[in-house]
Amino acid sequence: MWEELEGKFQEALEALKQVQDEAALEAWRVRYLGRKSPIMQAFSRLKEVPREQRPQVGRRINEMRDRLTEAYEARKQALEQEKLQRALQETLDVTLPGRPATPGRFHPSTRTIRRILRIFAEMGFQVFTSREVELDEYNFQLLNIPPHHPARDMQDTFYVDVDGDGETYPVLLRTHTSPGQIHAMRFYASLNPEDPPPIRVVLPGMCFRYEQITARSEIQFTQIEGLVVGRQVRFSDLKGTLTDWARRMFGPQVRTRFRASHFPFTEPSAEMDVECFLCQGKGCSVCKYTGWLEILGCGMVHPTVLKNGGYDPEKYTGFAFGMGPERITMLLHHIQDIRFFWSNDIRLLRQFD
Ligand code: DAH
Numbered sequence: 001m002w003e004e005l006e007g008k009f010q011e012a013l014e015a016l017k018q019v020q021d022e023a024a025l026e027a028w029r030v031r032y033l034g035r036k037s038p039i040m041q042a043f044s045r046l047k048e049v050p051r052e053q054r055p056q057v058g059r060r061i062n063e064m065r066d067r068l069t070e071a072y073e074a075r076k077q078a079l080e081q082e083k084l085q086r087a088l089q090e091t092l093d094v095t096l097p098g099r100p101a102t103p104g105r106f107h108p109s110t111r112t113i114r115r116i117l118r119i120f121a122e123m124g125f126q127v128f129t130s131r132e133v134e135l136d137e138y139n140f141q142l143l144n145i146p147p148h149h150p151a152r153d154m155q156d157t158f159y160v161d162v163d164g165d166g167e168t169y170p171v172l173l174r175t176h177t178s179p180g181q182i183h184a185m186r187f188y189a190s191l192n193p194e195d196p197p198p199i200r201v202v203l204p205g206m207c208f209r210y211e212q213i214t215a216r217s218e219i220q221f222t223q224i225e226g227l228v229v230g231r232q233v234r235f236s237d238l239k240g241t242l243t244d245w246a247r248r249m250f251g252p253q254v255r256t257r258f259r260a261s262h263f264p265f266t267e268p269s270a271e272m273d274v275e276c277f278l279c280q281g282k283g284c285s286v287c288k289y290t291g292w293l294e295i296l297g298c299g300m301v302h303p304t305v306l307k308n309g310g311y312d313p314e315k316y317t318g319f320a321f322g323m324g325p326e327r328i329t330m331l332l333h334h335i336q337d338i339r340f341f342w343s344n345d346i347r348l349l350r351q352f353d
Contacts, residue, residue, distance in 0.1 A: 002057070008038040009064045016075050025076060032068055039065050108333070108352045109222055109341055112325040113204050116224055119248045120202045123241065125226070128187075128201040130180040132208070133160075133171050138179035142308040143265040151175060158210050158219075173208035177225035178265060180205070181301070181320060184227055185309025196311055198230035199318070204325075215337040222325045227301070229311055229318035235268070235300055238319035242272055242298060250277045257292065266299025266320060278331075286331065293331055296323035 012032040019025045031037060042061050049057050088094065106114070117127060140152055150156065158173040180203035189196040203225040211217050228237065243256045255275040263269040273294050276287035283289040298321035303313035311318070326341050333351075340348045 005038055005042055005061075005064075008032070009068070012068055013071060016071055019075060019079075022079065025072075025079060029072055033065070033072065039068065105349060105352055107341075107349065108329050108335075109325050111352060112329045112332070113222060113224065116245075116249065116323070116325065116328070117202060117204060119245055120226065122248075123244065125200050125202045128180060128184045128203050129205055130177075130183040130203065132174055132206055133162075134174040134179050135171060138182050139172055139174050139176075142182045142305070143178050144302050144304045144308075145264045149264065154210075156210055158208050174205075175209050176207050176322060177203045177205050177223040178320070178322060180225055181227045181265070181305065182309050185229065185306070185311055188229075189310030193310065196316070198228075200228050200230075202226050213339060215339065218326070218338050218342065220342060221338070224323050224325060226298075226321040227318065228320075229301065229306070229309075229316055231316060233317045233319060235319070238270075238298055238300070238321070241319075242296070242321060246272070246274050246295070250274055255281070258298075261297060261299075263297055263299055265302050265305045267302045269297070269299035272296050272298060272321075278334075286334070295328065296321050298322070 012028075015032070016028060019028050032039065034040065039061060046054060046058055046061070117125075121127075136152075139157075140149070145151060157175050160171050160173065161168050162171055163169075184199060184201050184203065185196075188199050191197060205222065206220060207223050208220050209217075211219055213219060228241070239258060246254055246256050254277060257273050258270045259273065261269045261271045271294055273292040275281040276284060276291050276293050278284055278286050279291070281291035283291050287293050298319065301318035301320050306313040306316055306318060326338055329335060329341075330338065335348075
């Protein structure tokens with residue numbers, strides 16, 4: 001009987017190797033480790049063994065049961081692993097190369113706009129945005145732009161008629177961010193019409209002009225407008241603020257100069273140049289050998305414009321400025337053609353990390 005038991009033990013180990021699934025494994029367990037299995041039965045037949053041999057035989061049966069239990073656990077784990085591997089292989093080929101994650105980037109214009117705005121934010125300016133679709137009134141009339149002004153030409157402005165409530169409203173796509181000056185002043189004045197608060201805002205946004213697209217002009221571009229209104233705001237504040245901005249933007253050594261100019265909404269008006277940061281003023285093709293780059297238009301807010309915004313020109317003064325982020329980006333990065341900005345060529349966009 002004991003040889004037979006050893007035989008069953010070997011048979012069990014062999015049989016376990018053939019087990020390929022959970023059902024077979026369970027059948028194996030019942031057969032070789034279950035209550036009626038030869039090994040378990042052997043425990044109850046231990047009393048048939050002569051007394052002196054009992055401890056030795058008992059130990060051997062224990063040993064066989066433990067070996068079989070271990071082998072059973074090991075096989076069970078191996079089967080589970082195999083099953084998992086099979087499931088993974090069916091759903092996922094782990095040998096495929098991974099897909100690289102491509103990070104998004106900011107558009108070069110957005111980068112320049114953010115840089116410009118950050119500097120103004122450090123100087124205490126708030127961002128004020130207004131609509132891209134405007135009324136003629138805001139885009140021209142309230143800014144003191146006379147009816148015969150060439151900018152109002154059908155050739156220069158996108159005029160659109162929009163229908164609403166059974167009526168047709170003539171609107172236009174703003175040609176500059178300056179109408180935002182009126183919106184900002186009217187907003188702040190509405191907070192306290194008797195004694196309107198001082199204003200220090202920058203107004204970024206998209207502008208549109210009905211123009212021939214060339215390397216130097218686009219029908220769509222961004223601008224950043226600035227507006228400061230308060231009591232005793234002077235031209236020296238304008239010069240100081242913009243010169244400080246230019247140093248933070250282009251480098252602490254950069255020099256600026258102001259040239260007299262004309263805009264209907266400012267009086268006096270000026271244009272600010274910065275010393276060419278590509279040749280340090282020595283003269284190069286970018287600055288057309290003048291040593292200077294024209295960066296923005298500016299001036300003291302015209303009294304009529306202050307009045308249109310709800311600020312009494314007898315009590316308040318202000319300055320304003322307007323600049324083109326695409327032009328500044330072109331100068332900073334030697335971009336030769338403004339059409340690159342909206343042509344969405346990934347090769348250009350990729351260069352700005
Ligand atoms: N609106 C002008 C333009 O589009 C730019 C400009 C010039 C804005 C002078 C200003 C300013 O606020 O004071 O060309």
